[in-house]
Amino acid sequence: MAPTKAPDSSRRSDRSRRAILDAALALVTEVGYRRTTIEGIAARAGVGKQTIYRWWPSKAAVLMDAFLDLAGRSAEGVAAESESAGEPGEGEQAPGIPDTGDLVADLKLVLRATVDELNDPVLEAPTRALTAEGIVDAKLGAEFVHKLLDPQLALYVTRLRAAQETGDVRADVDPRIALELLIGPLMHRWLLRTLPLTHAYADEIVDYAVGGLAPRP
Amino acid sequence: MAPTKAPDSSRRSDRSRRAILDAALALVTEVGYRRTTIEGIAARAGVGKQTIYRWWPSKAAVLMDAFLDLAGRSAEGVAAESESAGEPGEGEQAPGIPDTGDLVADLKLVLRATVDELNDPVLEAPTRALTAEGIVDAKLGAEFVHKLLDPQLALYVTRLRAAQETGDVRADVDPRIALELLIGPLMHRWLLRTLPLTHAYADEIVDYAVGGLAPRP
Amino acid sequence: MAPTKAPDSSRRSDRSRRAILDAALALVTEVGYRRTTIEGIAARAGVGKQTIYRWWPSKAAVLMDAFLDLAGRSAEGVAAESESAGEPGEGEQAPGIPDTGDLVADLKLVLRATVDELNDPVLEAPTRALTAEGIVDAKLGAEFVHKLLDPQLALYVTRLRAAQETGDVRADVDPRIALELLIGPLMHRWLLRTLPLTHAYADEIVDYAVGGLAPRP
Amino acid sequence: MAPTKAPDSSRRSDRSRRAILDAALALVTEVGYRRTTIEGIAARAGVGKQTIYRWWPSKAAVLMDAFLDLAGRSAEGVAAESESAGEPGEGEQAPGIPDTGDLVADLKLVLRATVDELNDPVLEAPTRALTAEGIVDAKLGAEFVHKLLDPQLALYVTRLRAAQETGDVRADVDPRIALELLIGPLMHRWLLRTLPLTHAYADEIVDYAVGGLAPRP
DNA sequence: GGATAAGCGAGACGGTACGTCGAGTCTTAAA
DNA sequence: TTTAAGACTCGACGTACCGTCTCGCTTATCC
The missing domain is CATH 1.10.357.10 (Tetracycline Repressor, domain 2)
Known part of the structure; x- marks a missing residue:
């Protein structure tokens, strides 16, 4: 070539x-x-x-x-x-996820910020366009994930690992999957426009994900 | 018009x-x-x-x-x-989610089936194409959701409501959101191709979603 | 077939x-x-x-x-x-060319009528269309000539033959060609729109054709 | 515009x-x-x-x-x-109509050439097409006349004016009309395909046009 | 400091597909 | 059985962009 x-x-x-x-x-x-x-x-x-x-x-x-x-x-x-x-x-403060000691509050803060970003009318069109393109074009999708998404997700991983050390998250949980439990539902709603994407929704996702759906015994 | x-x-x-x-x-x-x-x-x-x-x-x-x-x-x-x-x-048996009494097992079964479907080489291309198109074209996306996605998701709602009656799921949980906790991560991984989509992943999603990330007290 | x-x-x-x-x-x-x-x-x-x-x-x-x-x-x-x-x-009077004994006058009358017909706004468009089509499509052209043109031209032939018998036209003249000497210039001007098609023009055509261009010796 | x-x-x-x-x-x-x-x-x-x-x-x-x-x-x-x-x-001799002093002979020569051109199988189709198109489309027709026809006809005018000076053509004849008396019948026969277009026909047209139809007194 | 070559704006080029129009054929329902 | 209606296959229309290819014209570097 x-x-x-x-x-x-x-x-x-x-x-x-x-x-x-x-x-x-x-x-x-x-x-x-x-x-x-x-x-x-x-x-x-x-x-x-x-x-x-x-x-x-x-x-x-x-x-x-x-x-x-x-x-x-x-x-x-x-x-x-x-x-x-x-x-x-x-x-040059690193734009990471805050760690106030309260995991749920920290996650809600970040997820709400993500909700705001996704709802931002300036960012929406190009983000959707790029995402859609990446869904169909694997090469472009990989680039998109690598350059834009991964850095963001790495922050979650960091925060979740910290939570594991303080015992807020079970040690056997895979942070990579945990993070998808938080981000996945958000993206799902945003991409498919099934229902409005609100702060309240972000909060509930955090609550459900951290606490689980089953009642405490 | x-x-x-x-x-x-x-x-x-x-x-x-x-x-x-x-x-x-x-x-x-x-x-x-x-x-x-x-x-x-x-x-x-x-x-x-x-x-x-x-x-x-x-x-x-x-x-x-x-x-x-x-x-x-x-x-x-x-x-x-x-x-x-x-x-x-x-x-004419309705193709719903089975209800064997074991919620986690039932959900794993269905999510594994979904994983298989998404990985099916015949369905993959058109599904991706339609999803991507729907992400950018709101009208088409609505049709996609209404005709293809909603019927599927309704089955989850049914099963989750049943679980609420048997006490497997907390009564104050919104089944619509709970369902997204399960489906969202799956779609996220499939759409963005971040990591391979496997049965094991489906299982973990169910475990985490139902049990939560925090340790039992 | x-x-x-x-x-x-x-x-x-x-x-x-x-x-x-x-x-x-x-x-x-x-x-x-x-x-x-x-x-x-x-x-x-x-x-x-x-x-x-x-x-x-x-x-x-x-x-x-x-x-x-x-x-x-x-x-x-x-x-x-x-x-x-x-x-x-x-x-059922036959719509022929009048024969008043004055050949030039008779021809001018008819040629003027033809000029009026060609200038008639109702007839113009379809006549042009049909003529143009016939120029390109030989079959259609033949039909056009046979059904529409020939009957008209036959009248000229009749009148010209009469003129030959009275001595107004030389006996060795081919009436068919003589007629074209009259009609040809008219059609030429109408089809190609080189100059306006008027009664005066019709008159001159008749004068020139009957009398010739050369001076009388 | x-x-x-x-x-x-x-x-x-x-x-x-x-x-x-x-x-x-x-x-x-x-x-x-x-x-x-x-x-x-x-x-x-x-x-x-x-x-x-x-x-x-x-x-x-x-x-x-x-x-x-x-x-x-x-x-x-x-x-x-x-x-x-x-x-x-x-x-760079201008391709005009020859002037040998014998008007009738000169015109016959040129008209025969025109007959040959119209009968040329290579030129026939496009010429017919363009003419037909121009008959229906005034704008195109004007262009056709202006670019192709007029230059040709101008040559006739020149020759006829020369003939007027030598006395071969009456001084009161409009050369523009005289020329149509020659060309019109030719085009008529060619366009409408009434009868075959031959050298003999060209000759007779010249004879009739120059000499007139009426007998010499 | 003058030659040389790159990037640049512009846009013509060979193409592919678009979405529309109409030709001419075929099918259906009503009279 | 003819008709009005109109769906069908097909082919061409004229347009929009594609990605490639020259053009002159700045610039910017190197002899």
Whole structure:
């Protein structure tokens, strides 16, 4: 397989890159993923089509980058905000799950935040688009999971392991599965739109998952 | 909204309908949803494109019908099989979740069956395609949920209510949410392909969901 | 060649026939020949498509019949008119070229009438359509010539022969060609729209044709 | 009228243009104008449909260009031939009507050539197609007349004016009409296929037109 | 500092599929 | 049995985008 002349990324125009990413996000939000086209992105970004094809293999890849970029910037934004708000943080505070000692409260806090994120009208369209694309395209799905989902889930694993050490969670529980017990129902409701996704729902999921469905003996 | 002259469904050619549905399923399985085209379906079915456009609004709608048809036929097949196998049932036995009195065992049985279904190579491609389409297209998603998912989930609700009466499940638990605690993680893993979907996983989900993550006091 | 089950013309619905012919003419006049469709004619006539296909082989054939029908009716109209106007005519007066003894005057009268006919906005569209169709489709063209043109031209031949007997036209002239010397330029101008088609033009054609271009010696 | 983004003709592919023109002519000759389709031309030319739609508004326009191109090339061919044949002409001799002093002979020569052209099997199909199209579509007809017919007819006008100066044609004759007296009958016979189009016919037309139908006094 | 080559905007190109229209055939129900 | 109605297969329409391919035109680096 010939390398097909990889372009020299050091000479890449950052202005074009940003314009493309912004245009992609805007279009997905405005007209949906289906009707977002490479030609449309190029036109909106004031860029030649070739400039897109030179750096990305597919529409989904562009959107993925746009999304990572967005996530990165919003994370920065949050960090900057909390710092300027006089947080104790020693700079670059890791955005992990808090550990106040109260597992249920901590999880509810995080799950509620996830609910808010999923309901955020700006993020919704591109997230759905990327998720749907990943469901059908295994390669893209793997990238999506690896770059966006896994880092998030790792935080849960950390918190759950801590809970195991304090005895809040049974030692024989697999944290990876436990985490899916929390996230799975949320995603299920969001993806399939069976019922509204609310804070109350997040709370109940945590309660049920931690306490179980069976009555205490 | 203009009525746009609805066609007379009493004169519809069943032969064409079947051929279209079969071709759609076959193509999705063979080349994937993306590369399945209306023209391809028409050609394969030996049918004019207009005959597809006359009866369905979109490729996804065709696939949905094809899928419902498949589900219907396979359900009939199962029913016929169990009957001919001399099942106790007094004919037309409803395909519900068994109630042997052992909730955990019953749920494991059903969840394992679901795992098998999701792993079935024939069903996988169209199911993924439809689910992904529904995630992005709210209207289609609603139809998907209403026609395919809800009936299945109703069975869980029934079984869980029975469990509440026998005291296996706390009375204050919302069966609708409890069910999502079981199904959500399964779907999550299947859709995102984070880890393999196995019987063992199904078992653990049931154990965790019913018993909870916290240690018994 | 199989007769392909000729329909029984004695059972033909005259109401449908008239409706089809009228609709065809109306549509050609309104939207042009190109955009006149069999479906459109059928819909406008309140008739099934098959009723058209049963009795005519093509759109052009329908229009041809419509045109013959129109010509027939307008001829009747003219005849009726002149009769009621107290014309000397012994009924069924043949619509020939008048013979007042003055050849040039007689020809001018007829050519002017032809000019008026060609400029008639009702007749123009269908005549052009039929002529154009006949130019490309030899079979249809032959029918057009045979049914519509030849009868008209025969009248010229008659008048020209009379002129030969009175010595107004040289005896060695072929009336068939002489007639084309008169009609050809008219049609040329009308078909190709090179210049406006007027009475003055008709007059000059007659003058030139009869007298010739060369000066009298 | 929106400008609708005119394409940049400086970047036009001449290879495609030629291929399209050639394919169009070939198809019209082979299967007729009716059955010649844009798709067919594109396929035969090995070209995307859009490349046709980008540069021409209709099938007729393509054929017109193809015809002009053909006429241009055959004119070049003739010019080259006569030059290499050592014609007296001082190069680039204008292809006018000869003026040997004998008007009748000159006109017969040219009209015979026209007869041969109209009878040429290669030119017949496209010429008929274009003429028919122009009869129905005024805009196209005007273009046809302006680009193809008028230049030819201008030659007749020149020759006839010369004849007026030498006294071969009466001074009060309108050359434009005189010319139609010659061309009109030819076209009439060719378009309507009433009778075969021969050299003898051309000769008689010239004789009748120049000399007139009436006997010399 | 002037040549050289890359990225870039623009957009024409060969294609594929779209969704629509109409042709001509076939079937059904009513008269 | 003819008719109105209209569903059927088929083929072409004109459009939208695909991904590839030149074009000139900045730029940015290297001789």
